Amino acid sequence: MVMEKVVYQRPESLTDTVTHYCPGCTHGVAHRLVAEVLDEMGIREKTIGVAPVGCSVFAYNYFNHDYVEAAHGRAPAMATGIKRVRPQNTVYTYQGDGDLASIGMAEIVHAAIRGENITVIFINNAIYGMTGGQMAPTTLAGMKTTSSPLGRDVELTGYPVKMAEMLSTIDGAGYIVRRSLHNPVNIRKAKKAIRKAFETQERGLGFAMVELLSSCPTNWKITPQEALDFIENSMLPVYPLGDYKVHPELAGLRV
Amino acid sequence: MTKQLLKGNEAFAEAAIRAGVEGFFGYPITPSTEFLEYMSRRMPELGRAFVQAESEVAAINMVYGAACTGKRVMTASSSPGISLMSEGISYIAGTEVPVVIVNVMRGGPGLGNIAPSQGDYFQMTKGGGHGDYFPIVLAPASVQEAIDYITLAFDLAEKYRSIVHIVVDGNIGQMMEPAELPPMRKIPKEAPEWAVTGAKGREPNILTSIYIDPVDEEVVNIRLLKRWLEIEKNEVRYKEYALDDAEIAVIGFGTAGRVASSAVRAAREEGIKVGLFRPISLSPFPKKQIEEISKRVRRILVVEMNSGMMLEDVKRVVQGRVPVEFYGRMGGVTPFPDEILDEIRRVDSNTADVADLEREQWLDRLEARIAGGK
Structure with missing residues (x-):
């Protein structure tokens, strides 16, 4: 008799819902990785997520655990409030680059400075998605967007902001890394990093952030395959992958 | 305790x-x-x-x-x-x-x-x-x-x-x-x-x-x-003082209401039939209570530490039944009881129509008071 073994299924931490994300967008991949990690750690029932304003504004419809929806950029402040009054819960924010690196810059930096024991999943796709493709602080030099139609002029609008590098200088940060979602090898590495970012919180080691380089074929106005190539060829040189800060207690952790 | x-x-x-x-x-x-x-x-x-x-x-x-x-x-x-x-x-x-x-x-x-x-x-x-x-x-x-x-x-x-x-x-x-x-x-x-x-x-x-x-x-x-x-x-909440037989009602909240209560007491001692209504819930606003008061007094004086904001809510409720006058201090100035007492005396003897000019009239009095060094 042949025994069937399930090797791949929808994580319990995801709802059985069709997402509103565009074809070729990596939000779905990021959602799945977070959900798999919550399942594997057995923490779904104590997890509270904080959704941003941006394409992932409806993240709470796709995750199968408690969720709140923050004002634009304020997710780290909201997560702070939740975690401080309910330290027994696992609290994470899921934020895009307009949310985290532009309007929410103060909130993310100060959450890290206070060493808030929260986990941050940061989707960097170098553009504003929900409002239709405007320039973000993460937009590459020369990149055309609807609000930088001639290409981002760094003399006038500044250079792409490197959040992982910046936050890694802060004492309160316990785990700060950058990963990418452009191919299977990197997706596997991203999942391990997400696991470590939640382990950081479970061990009380301070602020944790995983920056995930992500695609936005719709607003980049290229095909999904070209978008993945764009991450590899154009984003990786500006946003090098790596471990920018790892708490010594996490260094030996195998996940 | x-x-x-x-x-x-x-x-x-x-x-x-x-x-x-x-x-x-x-x-x-x-x-x-x-x-x-x-x-x-x-x-x-x-x-x-x-x-x-x-x-x-x-x-x-x-x-x-x-x-x-x-x-x-x-x-x-x-x-x-x-x-x-x-x-x-x-x-x-x-x-x-x-x-x-x-x-x-x-x-x-x-x-x-x-x-x-x-x-x-x-x-x-x-x-x-x-x-x-x-x-x-x-x-x-x-x-x-x-x-x-x-x-x-x-x-x-x-x-x-x-x-x-x-x-x-x-x-x-x-x-x-x-x-x-x-x-x-x-x-x-x-x-x-x-x-x-x-x-x-x-x-x-x-x-x-x-x-x-x-x-x-x-x-x-x-x-x-x-x-x-x-x-x-x-959830409407308020405090009243000496309104039962009042012909003049002073309406003020918070500190302005508290200062006004001293002035109302002093005016009572002079024989002026004045009472105080102090809204505690500014929202919900005590509409019914103020409406009722406006049906039995001659005149209303609103006192605030602003340019006449609650005044607008009071006027909306009073609907022109009686003249509504105003006295306020702004900019972080707290009025003295004497100022409000002067106002109560003036309002008590005033029979003129205010005709929605209560702010203009107040500003004239206020500027005269400031010019007089008070």
């Missing part, structure tokens, strides 16, 4: 602690800072959450997050800080979570100054944040009243899943007077069923203020409005 000599801001903070506040998130701003300072020591002492946020914007969003867990949470700030919090206040209203916010008002607009003012009347009572909602606004006039109403504020916030603003001016925040604190309340162990606490053995709870389909948003608006109409029916 016995009466102690208590400083306003510290007494309010201790009252909130005794009412069971489990999270305080704030940012220093005069004249409310002692509230935050007091909390920074007392909250950790009791194992409760305290965070000095990086800004009022962050502070209110910490309050928002913590409120979503169903715990009693609050912040305290002063006028410019409340402006910064307006975004979060609107989200809190839209998410229908209970929050108590204390505004120790100061002179403005802009950076203004740190002196006592009531210039935030519109901002507080008419919403402050964007969108369709109505906040409860309570205006105590003494340290004792503030203590009492902070306890009530938490109960109302939870009962109606609403924002409750407590507005005092810098006088009440900064003054010391004898007052009695309530006993320490037990903190409830169970979270309300709507709260985010982790979906253990239940469906996930989602707390949000986004309803992308206008039809769904309207359902929320209808629910909020129905709740507000309930609040209007049940």
Whole structure:
């Protein structure tokens, strides 16, 4: 008799819902990785997520655990409030680059400075998605967007902001890394990093952030395959992958 | 409990602690800072959450997050800080979570100054944040009243899943007077069923203020409005003094109402038939009570520490039945009882029609008074 073994299924931490994300967008991949990690750690029932304003504004419809929806950029402040009054819960924010690196810059930096024991999943796709493709602080030099139609002029609008590098200088940060979602090898590495970012919180080691380089074929106005190539060829040189800060207690952790 | 000599801001903070506040998130701003300072020591002492946020914007969003867990949470700030919090206040209203916010008002607009003012009347009572909602606004006039109403504020916030603003001016925040604190309340162990606490053995709870389909948003608006109409029916609060046989009614809230009460007493001693009506709930506004008063007095004098904001609400209720006159000080100036007594005397003998020129007439008198060095 042949025994069937399930090797791949929808994580319990995801709802059985069709997402509103565009074809070729990596939000779905990021959602799945977070959900798999919550399942594997057995923490779904104590997890509270904080959704941003941006394409992932409806993240709470796709995750199968408690969720709140923050004002634009304020997710780290909201997560702070939740975690401080309910330290027994696992609290994470899921934020895009307009949310985290532009309007929410103060909130993310100060959450890290206070060493808030929260986990941050940061989707960097170098553009504003929900409002239709405007320039973000993460937009590459020369990149055309609807609000930088001639290409981002760094003399006038500044250079792409490197959040992982910046936050890694802060004492309160316990785990700060950058990963990418452009191919299977990197997706596997991203999942391990997400696991470590939640382990950081479970061990009380301070602020944790995983920056995930992500695609936005719709607003980049290229095909999904070209978008993945764009991450590899154009984003990786500006946003090098790596471990920018790892708490010594996490260094030996195998996940 | 016995009466102690208590400083306003510290007494309010201790009252909130005794009412069971489990999270305080704030940012220093005069004249409310002692509230935050007091909390920074007392909250950790009791194992409760305290965070000095990086800004009022962050502070209110910490309050928002913590409120979503169903715990009693609050912040305290002063006028410019409340402006910064307006975004979060609107989200809190839209998410229908209970929050108590204390505004120790100061002179403005802009950076203004740190002196006592009531210039935030519109901002507080008419919403402050964007969108369709109505906040409860309570205006105590003494340290004792503030203590009492902070306890009530938490109960109302939870009962109606609403924002409750407590507005005092810098006088009440900064003054010391004898007052009695309530006993320490037990903190409830169970979270309300709507709260985010982790979906253990239940469906996930989602707390949000986004309803992308206008039809769904309207359902929320209808629910909020129905709740507000309930609040209007049940939660009107006010104090009256010597109104029974009064021919002149003075209407003022907070410190202006308190100063006016001294003037009303003095005028009574002169034989002027004057009484005082002091709204405590600025929102819901005591419409019926003021309407009723306007049917039996000759004239009404509204006294405020602003340019005549509650005046507009009073006039809307009075509907021209009797002349409504105004006296105010602005910019952080607190009127003296003598000023209001002069006004009561003048109003008592005035038979002229005001014809909606009460502000213009007041400004003429005020400028003459200022020019006279008073």
